[in-house]
Amino acid sequence: xxxxxxxxxxxxxxxxxxxxxxxxxxxxxxxxxxxxxxxxxxxxxxxxxxxxxxxxxxxxxxxxxxxxxxxxxxxxxxxxxxxxxxxxxxxxxxxxxxxxxxxxxxxxxxxxxxxxxxxxxxxxxxxxxxxxxxxxxxxxxxxxxxxxxxxxxxxxxxxxxxxxxxxxxxxxxxxxxxxxxxxxxxxxxxxxxxxxxxxxxxxxxxxxxxxxxxxxxxxxxxxxxxxxxxxxxxxxxxxxxxxxxxxxxxxxxxxxxxxxxxxxxxxxxxxxxxxxxxxxxxxxxxxxxxxxxxxxxxxxxxxxxxxxxxxxxxxxxxxxxxxxxxxxxxxxxxxxxxxxxxxxxxxxxxxxxxxxxxxxxxxxxx
Amino acid sequence: xxxxxxxxxxxxxxxxxxxxxxxxxxxxxxxxxxxxxxxxxxxxxxxxxxxxxxxxxxxxxxxxxxxxxxxxxxxxxxxxxxxxxxxxxxxxxxxxxxxxxxxxxxxxxxxxxxxxxxxxxxxxxxxxxxxxxxxxxxxxxxxxxxxxxxxxxxxxxxxxxxxxxxxxxxxxxxxxxxxxxxxxxxxxxxxxxxxxxxxxxxxxxxxxxxxxxxxxxxxxxxxxxxxxxxxxxxxxxxxxxxxxxxxxxxxxxxxxxxxxxxxxxxxxxxxxxxxxxxxxxxxxxxxxxxxxxxxxxxxxxxxxxxxxxxxxxxxxxxxxxxxxxxxxxxxxxxxxxxxxxxxxxxxxxxxxxxxxxxxxxxxxxxxxxxxxxxxxxxxxxxxxxxxxxxxxxxxxxxxxxxxxxxxxxxxxxxxxxxxxxxxxxxxxxxxxxxxxxxxxxxxxxxxxxxxxxxxxxxxxxxxx
Amino acid sequence: xxxxxxxxxxxxxxxxxxxxxxxxxxxxxxxxxxxxxxxxxxxxxxxxxxxxxxxxxxxxxxxxxxxxxxxxxxxxxxxxxxxxxxxxxxxxxxxxxx
Numbered sequence: 001x002x003x004x005x006x007x008x009x010x011x012x013x014x015x016x017x018x019x020x021x022x023x024x025x026x027x028x029x030x031x032x033x034x035x036x037x038x039x040x041x042x043x044x045x046x047x048x049x050x051x052x053x054x055x056x057x058x059x060x061x062x063x064x065x066x067x068x069x070x071x072x073x074x075x076x077x078x079x080x081x082x083x084x085x086x087x088x089x090x091x092x093x094x095x096x097x098x099x100x101x102x103x104x105x106x107x108x109x110x111x112x113x114x115x116x117x118x119x120x121x122x123x124x125x126x127x128x129x130x131x132x133x134x135x136x137x138x139x140x141x142x143x144x145x146x147x148x149x150x151x152x153x154x155x156x157x158x159x160x161x162x163x164x165x166x167x168x169x170x171x172x173x174x175x176x177x178x179x180x181x182x183x184x185x186x187x188x189x190x191x192x193x194x195x196x197x198x199x200x201x202x203x204x205x206x207x208x209x210x211x212x213x214x215x216x217x218x219x220x221x222x223x224x225x226x227x228x229x230x231x232x233x234x235x236x237x238x239x240x241x242x243x244x245x246x247x248x249x250x251x252x253x254x255x256x257x258x259x260x261x262x263x264x265x266x267x268x269x270x271x272x273x274x275x276x277x278x279x280x281x282x283x284x285x286x287x288x289x290x291x292x293x294x295x296x297x298x299x300x301x302x303x304x305x306x307x308x309x310x311x312x313x314x315x316x317x318x319x320x321x322x323x324x325x326x327x328x329x330x331x332x333x334x335x336x337x338x339x340x341x342x343x344x345x346x347x348x349x350x351x352x353x354x355x356x357x358x359x360x361x362x363x364x365x366x
Numbered sequence: 367x368x369x370x371x372x373x374x375x376x377x378x379x380x381x382x383x384x385x386x387x388x389x390x391x392x393x394x395x396x397x398x399x400x401x402x403x404x405x406x407x408x409x410x411x412x413x414x415x416x417x418x419x420x421x422x423x424x425x426x427x428x429x430x431x432x433x434x435x436x437x438x439x440x441x442x443x444x445x446x447x448x449x450x451x452x453x454x455x456x457x458x459x460x461x462x463x464x465x466x467x468x469x470x471x472x473x474x475x476x477x478x479x480x481x482x483x484x485x486x487x488x489x490x491x492x493x494x495x496x497x498x499x500x501x502x503x504x505x506x507x508x509x510x511x512x513x514x515x516x517x518x519x520x521x522x523x524x525x526x527x528x529x530x531x532x533x534x535x536x537x538x539x540x541x542x543x544x545x546x547x548x549x550x551x552x553x554x555x556x557x558x559x560x561x562x563x564x565x566x567x568x569x570x571x572x573x574x575x576x577x578x579x580x581x582x583x584x585x586x587x588x589x590x591x592x593x594x595x596x597x598x599x600x601x602x603x604x605x606x607x608x609x610x611x612x613x614x615x616x617x618x619x620x621x622x623x624x625x626x627x628x629x630x631x632x633x634x635x636x637x638x639x640x641x642x643x644x645x646x647x648x649x650x651x652x653x654x655x656x657x658x659x660x661x662x663x664x665x666x667x668x669x670x671x672x673x674x675x676x677x678x679x680x681x682x683x684x685x686x687x688x689x690x691x692x693x694x695x696x697x698x699x700x701x702x703x704x705x706x707x708x709x710x711x712x713x714x715x716x717x718x719x720x721x722x723x724x725x726x727x728x729x730x731x732x733x734x735x736x737x738x739x740x741x742x743x744x745x746x747x748x749x750x751x752x753x754x755x756x757x758x759x760x761x762x763x764x765x766x767x768x769x770x771x772x773x774x775x776x777x778x779x780x781x782x783x784x785x786x787x788x789x790x791x792x793x794x795x796x797x798x799x800x801x802x803x804x805x806x807x808x809x810x811x812x813x814x815x816x817x818x819x820x821x822x823x824x825x826x827x828x829x830x
Numbered sequence: 831x832x833x834x835x836x837x838x839x840x841x842x843x844x845x846x847x848x849x850x851x852x853x854x855x856x857x858x859x860x861x862x863x864x865x866x867x868x869x870x871x872x873x874x875x876x877x878x879x880x881x882x883x884x885x886x887x888x889x890x891x892x893x894x895x896x897x898x899x900x901x902x903x904x905x906x907x908x909x910x911x912x913x914x915x916x917x918x919x920x921x922x923x924x925x926x927x928x
Contacts, residue, residue, distance in 0.1 A: 010759070035762025035802050042768035161769045164758045176759040236776060236812065236905060237879040239923050254771075255879060259815075272808050274452050274460045274469070278822035281815040292816030293903045296809055297776050400892060400910065407891050418841060449892075449910075482893055492896075494873050494886030495836075501890035509858075509865035510841045535840055598884050599873055617836040628893075743888070744895065746880045776895040781888075811892070814904060 001188050003029040003173065005346075006201035008180050008191070008215065011041035012156065012331040014207035015163035016338035017346070022170040024343055029199055030167065031178040031191065038210055038227075038270060041331065043302025045232060045260045046156040046252065047245060048088065048333050051095055051123060051148035055109055058116040059357045060311050064330065065120065066353075067337035068150050074336040075154065078162040081169060086158045087253040093151030094131075094246040096142050096287055103144050110146065123148040137241050139289040145246070153245040155253050156332050163335075175199075180208070183219050185320045203322040205346065209305045210268070212327050220319025222360045225327055227268055227303035230261035231276040233284075235294040248287050257294060259284040263304075270301040304329050308363060314345065314355040325360075370396045370443070371693050372686075373459055373472030375450055375631055378406020379675045380667025381478030382433040384682035388476075389440040391690040396470055397437070398448040398461055400811075404434045406480055407500060408675045411508040419510055422534040424527075426570075426675070427507065433679065445470075452808035453635055457662065460808075460821070467817040474662045474689055477632050478682060481625035481668035484647070485781045486520060486732045487741045487749070489593040491621065495600025499622030503528050512537045513618035517603050519592060520623040521546040522726040523571055528620065530574040533581040541614050542578070543605055545623060545729035547588040554725035564718025586612065590731065594619055623728045626784060627669045633806040635663050641798040644723050645672055646733070647784065648803060655688035656681055664689060676715045684708045733788050741789070742782040744775020752786055756793035762802045763787055776812050779804040835871040848917040857913045864890060864897045864909035875899055875908060876922050898922055 005021050007014045010032025018028045033039070048071050054061030068090070075086040097103035107125055114121035126134065127144045134147075168174060179194040183204060191199045206212050206219060216223025237255030245251075249259045262276045277299055285292045305327055307313050312328030324346055328334055337353075345352040372388055374381045377399035388395040397404075405412045409430025416428040437444060445463065452460040457472045483498040490496065499518060505511040506528075512535045518525050521544055529539050554561075561568055578585070592605040595613075604613045626647035629639060637658040639648040649671040652658055656666045666685040667678035687705050690696035696704075735741060737750030747770045755766045763779075763786045766772055772786050773779035779786075783804050791801040845856045850872065857866040864887045867875070874884040876898050887897040890909045897908040900922045908919075 032759060035760075035764045036805075039768075042764075157768045157771075161755075161758075164769070168758055174759050177761050233815075235815065271454075272452075274454060274458065274808070274818075274821065277452075277808065278818045281818035282822040285815055285819050292814065292819065294815050295776070295812035295905055296815055296818060297812050298774060298778070298807070299809065300807055402912065422840075482891075483889065492878075492883065492885065492888075494875075494884050497887060498889050501888060504890040505837070505862075505865050505868070509839070509862045509869075511837050511839055511865045511869050514836045514838055516836070537838065537840075744878075744880075746878060746883070776898075777893060780893045812895075 001202050002200050003027045004202045005029070005205060006031065006189060006191050006199050006203075007205045007207055009207035009209060009211065010174060010176070011039055011207070011209055012160055012163065012335055013209070013326060013328065013338060014205070015160070015167055016331075016335045017205055017207060017326060017342055018167050018172050019163055019170070020339040020343040021346070022167060022172050024347070027171070028167070029173040029175065029201065031180055031193070031199065032174055032176045033179060033211070034177045038268070038303050040209055040302055040305055041160050042157060043232065043300055044156050044332055045230070045258065046153050046250070046332060047093065048090065048152045048154050049093065049330070050150040051093065051110070051146065053330070055113055057309070057311055057357060058113060061113060061117060063337060064333055065150055066341065067334045068152070070340055071154070071336040074339055075159070078159070078166055082162045082165040084158060084162040084165060086162050087155040088152060090152030092147050092149045092244050093153065094145040094147055094244055096145045096246045096248055098141055098143060098286065100143055103146070106146060122150060135243050137288045137290050139285075139287055141286045147244070151245070153250050154332060159332065159335060180211075180215060183215065183320070183323065185323070189320075189323065203324070203346070205324045205326055207326045209327065210303060212325060216325060219323045220317040221315060221325045222363050223313070223325060223327070224363050225305050225307055225313075228306050229264040229266050229270060229301050230304055231272050231280060231299060231301045232261050233259040233277060233280055233296055233299045235259075235291070236297050238294060241290060242288065246287070249284050249291070256297065257284075257291060268303065270303050272299045272301050312358050313360060314342070314358045315360045367469055367471050368396070369471040370394045371472070372474045372476055372689055373398065373457065373470060374476045374478055376406060376478035376480055376667070377401070377404040377437070377444065378408060378478060378480045378667060378678060379430070379433060380480070380669075380678035380682035381406065381476070382437045382682070383679040384476055384478060384666055384686045385442040385444075386433070386436040386440045387683045387686045388689065389442045391686065392695050393690060393693055396443040396445055396472065398445045398450050398459065400447065400449045402447045404437055404444060404446070405430055407504065409433065410504050415507050415510070419506070422531055423507060424531070449811045449813075450631065451810045451813045453631060462813050462817050465817065467813070467821040469821070474664065474692065475635070476685060476689065477663065477665045477669055478667045478678070479628045479631050479669045481672060482628045482780055483622060484624045484626045484728060485785050486621040486623050486729065487735045487739050487785055488621075488732050489736065489739050490595055490600070492740055492743055493594055493596050493600045494598070495596070495617050496594055496619045496621065499524050499528050499620040500625070502620040503531070506531055506535065515540040515616055516618040516620055517541050517543060517614055517616045518620050518622070519543045519603060520621050520729055522622055522624050523722060524625070525622050526571060526574040526578060529583060530577045533577050533583070538581040538583050540616050542583055542585045543589045543592060543603060543614075544585060544587040545589055545592070546726050550725055550727055554721050557720040557724055560717040560719070561721035563714065564721070567718045592729070592731070623732060624726065625668065625672055627671060628780070629669065630778065630780065630806050630810050632658065632663070632665055632669065633803065634808060634810060635660050637663055637665070639803065642671065644720065646728050647672070648798070656685035657688060673716055673719065677712060680708050680712045680715065684712070733785070734792060735785065741785045742772035742775065744777050745771040747772035747782070749785070749789055752789045753793050756790055760790065761794060761796070763790060763804050764802075766790065767804065773804050778806065778810070835869055837865070837868040839869050846913065846915040848913060848919065851920050859913055859915070861913050862909060863911040863913050863917075866913050867908060874921070
């Protein structure tokens with residue numbers, strides 16, 4: 001066997017899992033795609049986010065909370081190991097509202113969830129004036145916000161960089177430019193790549209993002225995932241304008257204002273569109289009118305990796321025991337959990353987190 | 367929203383010639399150009415400047431009025447001062463003009479976006495006082511501004527042209543520090559046949575060199591280890607010449623080692639590009655009519671591969687013949703008949719290129735800069751960082767962009783893209799084609815969120 | 831910062847007043863703003879937002895974004911603007927300009 005674990009996918013999810021396994025002394029080989037691959041890891045919005053997640057599945061809210069709680073320690077360790085600082089700010093985040101009705105309706109749902117979580121859901125509602133004290137640039141159209149104290153944001157590209165460096169530092173083998181065509185299990189796992197190479201491994205983790213939709217069924221998974229496009233904007237670097245992040249906008253550590261994101265069902269089309277950009281710009285200006293004068297410097301479309309219910313999938317193959325599917329939409333938020341907690345599940349130790357609700361049984365075969 | 371048979375992006379020689387011809391052939395035509403007056407960079411502000419300083423700039427420049435006049439007299443909609451920032455399917459072109467967003471529709475797109483100076487990352491090239499030679503020329507053409515005691519650094523005919531113009535303006539450069547070596551000249555002699563066929567160019571070149579010599583401008587050829595020094599501004603150029611370290615004090619440096627196609631718009635449309643070893647640049651993959659592999663997208667002029675102003679003019683017209691045929695305004699027979707003299711003229715104009723490319727290759731130290739040299743001016747990413755990212759798995763520039771921000775600034779990779787590709791290709795032992803280039807997306811140029819948002823309202827009004 | 835500019839105007843024409851960083855400059859009307867500022871002795875147009883290093887026009891053709899200045903609260907490329915009477919311009923705000 002060349003390696004204990006082969007990880008198919010060298011994005012945030014794959015590298016986080018690889019990092020965790022390496023920390024336990026496992027040998028790991030990561031198979032990463034090429035420069036043109038769809039990479040949610042470099043197109044995402046960078047939130048480490050709790051609120052609004054798992055409204056119908058409290059375990060998902062909890063799993064996100066668990067990850068958010070250990071994120072800072074994870075980021076620090078990466079920073080110390082690599083000298084590559086991973087900027088993270090966890091002083092709360094907003095859900096901004098333009099109408100009292102939506103604000104009230106959301107609070108009602110949060111209260112339900114809070115009860116299911118045993119009260120661990122620290123948020124407060126800020127009216128316009130209270131919000132204005134926190135965010136002097138907030139616009140008059142914003143009636144209020146839900147400030148959730150477990151929310152925050154990170155620099156996802158620095159996270160990717162630090163993970164890529166630290167996985168190598170710990171002896172992880174990362175093979176770039178690999179497109180996996182097939183996975184077989186006659187004797188251990190044999191992973192074939194389009195360039196003709198084969199890697200043999202004791203266990204396999206399929207963390208290939210949208211690539212899992214094609215490979216998954218070959219490995220006995222349903223892998224019912226689909227792309228959903230999110231267009232994202234970023235402005236020139238600006239003086240401090242936004243204090244805490246929201247789903248509408250955040251100011252990144254380098255100074256630019258990142259504005260997101262559309263939700264479009266357009267298949268594998270990751271282009272940006274003028275109507276998409278204009279709609280996002282209009283919403284951001286409604287929230288922060290000063291942004292009208294800011295120059296948009298870049299925009300991109302990234303493809304979210306969504307399961308039918310939007311929740312992660314953690315599944316061991318019944319056809320190929322030792323093969324695991326790990327896929328989620330929130331690779332940044334869950335990075336710490338994937339690095340610190342998921343390896344116990346892969347290794348089947350007594351400390352394994354309970355991920356029962358995230359298996360594929362929930363997807364009925366139609 | 368106005369709709370045209372063809373929209374031409376850029377009003378330089380290719381765009382102007384193409385527009386006038388398209389209009390003559392009965393195509394409804396729009397030209398969008400970000401400058402206020404037609405001319406492009408080569409004929410920048412020619413209508414205004416030719417009468418004022420035509421003597422200094424020379425006949426090759428004032429000749430541009432022929433094209434601006436034809437454009438003016440045509441039925442073309444010249445949308446001036448229009449910064450195009452997105453071109454989308456079915457060809458919806460979004461642009462900003464006088465602080466407002468606007469759009470037009472076109473059945474076909476002709477990109478005549480010209481050239482950019484080849485990036486020349488050498489130590490100190492971000493200091494105030496360091497500019498491209500093209501910038502020096504634009505200062506003179508458009509504004510009648512000349513730098514006193516400037517030093518010209520690099521290689522190529524444009525360097526001699528600007529030096530000669532500075533001599534004529536009475537402010538000759540303090541020195542020319544040239545990077546081509548004797549071996550380059552020998553290699554170039556293989557293309558002597560072409561050079562002789564392109565004799566008018568050679569004769570002009572020799573005349574310029576004579577002007578420079580008469581003005582006693584010192585020339586240092588085969589210079590290496592060139593570096594610009596200064597504390598917060600340009601104070602001197604240092605370099606090695608014939609084994610000795612030299613230092614020339616100056617406040618202004620003009621850099622040049624060739625120009626490369628400005629492919630931002632073409633790449634944003636998904637046009638395939640390939641590496642052209644002779645030009646040391648990516649060029650779009652086009653058929654003999656300038657048609658790209660994206661249906662309805664055509665490219666002419668330097669953006670299609672460097673050929674200069676005259677070539678641009680001819681390819682502009684040639685491409686329009688194909689567009690007119692495509693739009694059923696011209697029979698195939700007429701298209702071919704009209705193309706024949708253009709193709710002959712093109713062959714004449716292009717004859718000198720192999721000689722020039724070989725005689726004045728890019729400065730090798732600027733293609734593989736030292737580790738501490740900044741390659742991305744906007745985000746200040748060094749060559750050493752790019753090499754470091756290659757070591758942690760970056761095969762292409764989109765990965766180094768994510769890791770180190772090179773190419774993320776407002777210039778959107780225009781002045782680092784080729785360098786980053788070259789560094790990664792070298793570090794990974796791959797070709798430039800295998801390494802690839804930045805994925806270019808809208809906005810092609812920054813646009814304010816206010817302008818964008820205003821277009822949202824327009825879109826909504828239109829659908830209501 | 832004035833008078834000693836290495837950039838010389840080889841012709842003269844009508845001039846207008848503009849305000850740069852709170853000071854009045856007399857610039858050739860209708861000329862390219864970046865060229866006019868250089869000739870007026872402006873050495874630093876902006877500071878790079880990453881390192882704070884001083885920057886000035888580099889390409890003069892709207893491609894490099896090193897001549898960014900602030901006009902009416904918006905960062906603009908000086909080389910893409912023309913001089914007109916009463917312009918109020920400045921360096922982009924400290925972190926601004928990219």
